[in-house]
Amino acid sequence: MENIIDNLVQFWQFTGFANCNIQYLIMILIGIVFVYLGIKKEWEPLLLVPIGFGIIIGNIPLFPGLQVGIYEEGSVMNILYQGVQKGWYPPLIFMGIGAMTDFSALISNPKLLLIGAAAQFGIFGAYAIALALGFTPAEAGAIGIIGGADGPTAIFLSSRLAPDLMGAIAVSAYSYMALVPVIQPPIMKLLTTKKERLIKMKAPRAVSQNEKIIFPILGFLLTAFIVPSGLPLLGMLFFGNLLKESGVTKRLAETARGPLIDVITILIGVTVGCSTQADQFLSSSSIKIFALGALSFIIATTFGVLFVKFFNLFLKEGNKINPLIGNAGVSAVPDAARVSNSVGLEYDKKNYLLMHAMGPNVAGVIGSAVAAGILLGFLA
Amino acid sequence: MKNLRYILVLCSILVSLSLSAQQQSAMRINEYLVTNTADFQDDFGQQNGYIELFNTSYGTVDIGGCYLSNDPNNLKKYIIPRGDVLTKINPRQHTLFWADNQPFRGTFHVNFTLAESDTVYFVSSDGRTVIDKIYIKKDLPENITYGRAEDGIGSNNGNGEGWQVMERTSPSTNNSGVDAESKSDRMGRLDPYGWIMTVTAMGVVFLALIILAIIFTYIGKMSVDRGQRKANKAAEDKGEKAPAAKAEDYSAEAFAAISVALHLYIEENEAHDEESFTITLQNETRKYSPWSSKIYGLRQTPQLKK
Numbered sequence: 001m002e003n004i005i006d007n008l009v010q011f012w013q014f015t016g017f018a019n020c021n022i023q024y025l026i027m028i029l030i031g032i033v034f035v036y037l038g039i040k041k042e043w044e045p046l047l048l049v050p051i052g053f054g055i056i057i058g059n060i061p062l063f064p065g066l067q068v069g070i071y072e073e074g075s076v077m078n079i080l081y082q083g084v085q086k087g088w089y090p091p092l093i094f095m096g097i098g099a100m101t102d103f104s105a106l107i108s109n110p111k112l113l114l115i116g117a118a119a120q121f122g123i124f125g126a127y128a129i130a131l132a133l134g135f136t137p138a139e140a141g142a143i144g145i146i147g148g149a150d151g152p153t154a155i156f157l158s159s160r161l162a163p164d165l166m167g168a169i170a171v172s173a174y175s176y177m178a179l180v181p182v183i184q185p186p187i188m189k190l191l192t193t194k195k196e197r198l199i200k201m202k203a204p205r206a207v208s209q210n211e212k213i214i215f216p217i218l219g220f221l222l223t224a225f226i227v228p229s230g231l232p233l234l235g236m237l238f239f240g241n242l243l244k245e246s247g248v249t250k251r252l253a254e255t256a257r258g259p260l261i262d263v264i265t266i267l268i269g270v271t272v273g274c275s276t277q278a279d280q281f282l283s284s285s286s287i288k289i290f291a292l293g294a295l296s297f298i299i300a301t302t303f304g305v306l307f308v309k310f311f312n313l314f315l316k317e318g319n320k321i322n323p324l325i326g327n328a329g330v331s332a333v334p335d336a337a338r339v340s341n342s343v344g345l346e347y348d349k350k351n352y353l354l355m356h357a358m359g360p361n362v363a364g365v366i367g368s369a370v371a372a373g374i375l376l377g378f379l380a
Numbered sequence: 381m382k383n384l385r386y387i388l389v390l391c392s393i394l395v396s397l398s399l400s401a402q403q404q405s406a407m408r409i410n411e412y413l414v415t416n417t418a419d420f421q422d423d424f425g426q427q428n429g430y431i432e433l434f435n436t437s438y439g440t441v442d443i444g445g446c447y448l449s450n451d452p453n454n455l456k457k458y459i460i461p462r463g464d465v466l467t468k469i470n471p472r473q474h475t476l477f478w479a480d481n482q483p484f485r486g487t488f489h490v491n492f493t494l495a496e497s498d499t500v501y502f503v504s505s506d507g508r509t510v511i512d513k514i515y516i517k518k519d520l521p522e523n524i525t526y527g528r529a530e531d532g533i534g535s536n537n538g539n540g541e542g543w544q545v546m547e548r549t550s551p552s553t554n555n556s557g558v559d560a561e562s563k564s565d566r567m568g569r570l571d572p573y574g575w576i577m578t579v580t581a582m583g584v585v586f587l588a589l590i591i592l593a594i595i596f597t598y599i600g601k602m603s604v605d606r607g608q609r610k611a612n613k614a615a616e617d618k619g620e621k622a623p624a625a626k627a628e629d630y631s632a633e634a635f636a637a638i639s640v641a642l643h644l645y646i647e648e649n650e651a652h653d654e655e656s657f658t659i660t661l662q663n664e665t666r667k668y669s670p671w672s673s674k675i676y677g678l679r680q681t682p683q684l685k686k
Contacts (some may be wrong), residue, residue, distance in 0.1 A: 107600065110593035117582075117589040124581055128574030138564035140574065161564075206635050208603050211596075219592055226588045363589065370588050372582040379564045 019061035023278035031273065037178070044178035044335075047151065050266055051174055070274045071378055081271045084166070087159045089268045090152035091236040096261025097152075098216070098240025099253045101333065105359040107211050108204035109134065111311075112321075112356070116363025118307030119329025120371045122147025122300025126292050127375075133288055138162055141375040146173045147296025148368030149180070149330035153233060155272065157372045159307020160380050167276040168286040170291035174272075177332045183294070184339050188358030191305045192323045196312075197347045199322040201356045207333045212245040223370055229380070230373020237369060297330065304329035304360065321356075328357040329362030353367050395528040404446060404504050409512045409557060410474060410534060411527030411546065418522045420476075420551045422489070428480035429485035429494040432551055435469040436532035442468045445505035448477060448490050450497035450516075456507045456652065458483065458490040472531075474552045499538060513538040517545075525549045530556050 006081035010017050034052025038045040057077075062069050068078040094116035106112055135143060142158035142165055176183065189197075220238035222363040224231055243253040259288035275281075305326035312320045324344050328336040340357035411432040421427050431448065435441045444467040449457035460467055464487045469475050476488060479500075483491040494500065494516055501513045515538055516639060517526045525546045528534050532541015546555065560670055561569075571577055 037547075087468060107596055110596040110600065113589040113593040114586070117586045120585050121578075121582060124574065124578035128578060131568075131572065131574045136564055137567040137577075138562075141564075203634075205600075205604070207600075211599055211603050214599060215596065218595060222592055222595070223588050226584060231550070243583075366592075367585055370585050371581060374584055378567055378577065378581075 028057040050269025051273040054270040073380035088154035091232040095236040095240035098237040099256035112359030115360035116367040119304035121303035125299035126296030129131040146293040149332040216241040227373035229377040325357040328361040337361040410434035512536040607647035
């Protein structure tokens with residue numbers, strides 16, 4: 001009888017209940033909120049549901065040494081986490097993004113590329129503020145990239161510059177990407193006049209297939225020569241796009257933008273969520289990172305909109321750009337472009353800005369990958 | 381077409397060969413000691429001259445099968461044994477060979493000494509390509525090494541460029557002091573507020589995207605011109621005068637509208653070549669259905685018709 005009681009006591013010590021503390025419960029609650037937001041509110045469900053459930057998985061209090069935790073070498077979760085740690089999930093996602101992105105809007109109106117560049121101020125604004133808050137330059141760079149509004153890039157860069165902060169950075173980046181429709185419209189409205197919001201842009205011209213094929217090749221050569229450290233992201237992005245546009249690799253393009261990106265999204269979502277173990281995640285740094293993430297989105301949106309207003313000073317009447325597409329310079333594709341469109345429609349029911357906003361939106365993807373390469377080159 | 385395939389196969393072989401050679405060619409002789417009386421000891425507790433190799437690349441290099449020699453007429457004098465895990469040199473790491481003329485002591489003991497050598501050669505696994513060579517400095521004092529001022533930096537043609545008499549011996553480790561300050565630390569020291577980084581990085585981002593924008597502005601113009609020329613030619617063939625087209629004439633919206641119209645027309649007229657292979661089941665509300673009629677289950681009585 002005594003042995004049975006001993007066994008039961010020992011078993012109790014193995015359970016999550018015995019190892020639980022308030023931190024784990026808070027994290028599990030956060031995970032449930034993420035799942036709720038994903039399912040009920042449909043805020044980026046493809047990201048928030050896997051990340052949310054990953055948070056729940058990662059915060060089951062464990063008896064150490066069972067080789068099941070994500071930070072225990074050789075465990076299943078640890079093996080799946082290697083794609084995040086070693087940074088090979090993000091380039092694969094970028095290949096899928098390339099294979100599903102139509103750069104036509106950008107090719108037909110190349111000056112929209114500059115809006116994508118201007119929005120990268122969000123990254124470096126947050127970088128400077130993070131430095132002032134006492135983060136090291138490497139950590140500040142990893143935090144700043146949240147302003148690029150690009151989850152894979154944030155994971156890729158933080159895995160190299162600040163692996164300890166990766167969980168908080170990834171969750172922050174994806175959360176704010178989901179919150180783009182909430183964060184951006186007030187800033188856009190605040191910084192524009194009614195007259196500016198009503199600007200109608202010229203319809204983009206049709207782009208030939210040759211142009212679409214040349215774009216990924218030239219785009220890659222140019223950006224990679226300037227920032228070789230961005231090679232994995234830029235290479236895979238443009239390669240994926242070439243698969244799409246070449247017209248002869250339909251099956252590969254279908255796989256890249258379909259099953260492959262879905263598989264990687266599941267793995268990256270669950271493992272990033274899982275990596276937010278309470279003992280590693282709940283700290284004052286995480287709170288600062290969340291605050292800086294919000295700030296970087298605000299700065300990026302502000303600079304995107306203001307840059308368009310500035311740019312318009314040099315453009316002839318008829319060629320002017322609606323500043324409501326300035327927000328799309330952050331690379332949350334296509335949510336930021338959708339926000340441009342919906343805000344535009346609030347003021348003019350016939351002013352569809354979606355196609356125009358897709359230009360700076362995809363330029364933002366290129367811009368954030370270039371910015372990540374620069375940070376990696378300077379700080380890694 | 382057949383020739384093209386041969387060329388492709390040939391290119392692949394050449395590329396794979398060059399890759400293999402590239403890996404070994406990343407190795408450099410980095411430091412040597414001729415007379416060792418009070419310096420580093422080998423595993424047998426012996427003090428002998430040594431040759432240090434350095435992997436300059438950021439990938440692991442297997443030097444198994446390569447050669448070390450001190451004889452220009454016999455570049456294959458000492459073969460580094462294959463299959464020894466220790467001959468896989470990690471990125472930016474060193475390895476040490478004892479020049480003690482006692483090869484039976486293991487992989488890292490060569491069959492010559494430096495005192496009897498004029499030049500030492502590191503030779504590729506093909507036995508012909510000299511990857512690096514360096515002359516032996518005869519007036520080198522005891523327990524003083526001759527090496528590259530910075531690991532792997534300098535010539536590999538034996539003229540000694542980048543080499544110097546070392547202040548201290550550094551077998552199997554960096555010749556110059558390792559830079560203790562990381563890039564991040566350096567950036568923190570030089571740019572504590574992040575302004576330099578912001579200006580530099582934004583400059584580069586803008587530069588990259590401005591160049592891309594300029595290139596594609598011109599490519600776009602060329603494409604529109606090309607389209608116009610084609611239209612002109614087609615019109616000329618028909619004996620008509622082609623209207624001057626502007627960029628706006630090639631509106632994506634117009635093409636989208638035409639595509640939608642065609643799509644709707646084809647769908648509505650079921651003019652498609654391939655079936656959708658979709659089976660739709662609908663509830664049959666009628667009470668009577670031929671499926672339930674017994675008449676179809678019965679063989680009809682044959683009737684003789686006259």
